[in-house]
Amino acid sequence: MKKLWLDIGNTRLKYWITQDHEIVEHGAEMHLQSPADLLLGLMQHFKKLNIQSVGVSSVLDLGSNQHIRQLLQRLKVPVICAQVHAQYAGLSCGYDQPHQLGIDRWLQVLAVAQDPSKNYCVISCGTALTIDLADGLQHLGGYILPNLYLQRDALIQNTKGIKIPDAAFDNLQPGRNTIDAVHHGILLGLVSSIEKVLATSPRELVLTGGDAALFAEYLQAYQPRVEPDLLLKGLQYFFSQHPDNKA
Structure with missing residues (x-):
């Protein structure tokens, strides 16, 4: 089963394709403040890989993240966007306002x-x-x-x-x-x-x-x-x- 993992930072978009917990492909590109456009250019490639699920880490604002999610829905697979929680999987966040901590x-x-x-x-x-x-x-x-x-x-x-x-x-x-x-x-x-x-x-x-x-x-x-x-x-x-x- 192939999975797509995305790390969308302030300047770069990184992605990993894994299969059976092994990395089979990895890429990183500067997105020049337009990550959605860069992702759009990669979508055709991702569609050919028979991706089964997508996990996303993004430091972008809410509107940009919604756009990213809409693009990824074209893959017709489950998409989970990571978020900071006060407590998750047993780990407690030390920030008074957890949403202020970078994902x-x-x-x-x-x-x-x-x-x-x-x-x-x-x-x-x-x-x-x-x-x-x-x-x-x-x-x-x-x-x-x-x-x-x-x-x-x-x-x-x-x-x-x-x-x-x-x-x-x-x-x-x-x-x-x-x-x-x-x-x-x-x-x-x-x-x-x-x-x-x-x-x-x-x-x-x-x-x-x-x-x-x-x-x-x-x-x-x-x-x-x-x-x-x-x-x-x-x-x-x-x-x-x-x-x-x-x-």
Whole structure:
């Protein structure tokens, strides 16, 4: 049985096709603020795959999500859109108003926080760097920081007379020129923030997102676990626990 999983973020649309719990196809494209148009272009391809069900994670507004759902109904299969709940599958949300928590963060915590005896720190190293904490099945809330590139862009825009071209975030040593000082300083700040959180409250560290491997290199003391498809795992778990799931 083939299933389609969609992750619609602020800038990119990702999809996975799974069969018998194995990923058989994966794609990711920038949607340029028009995810529905991008999805429309993919629909013919999805129709040919004999998809049996669809699971969706979307950070878009209500109107955009309704449009996405209408498009997916053309596949004539069950469509389940993940939502943040005050409590779901035993996991309690730490936000006072659960709907304000990003669905991507919720699914990533849901993917790992299934053992009441363990404490977790789940970090997504994507467009923003998000940190979520969970004690057993209780989500505690978290932190959102600008990622490496957002911080660099802010410096470029707000620092007169200093040109900061792209360069590698490759070490934490003091920079011996302005370009290295910027890149090493930004990386140091984010790594130090993570270390502060972990020092305050030791817990199992799970990293995901495009820069997860980079941060793992500097957080080896905490034995990080890198999970490239953590959101997919959370979406699959959400789907498996959903009362309307007939798969």
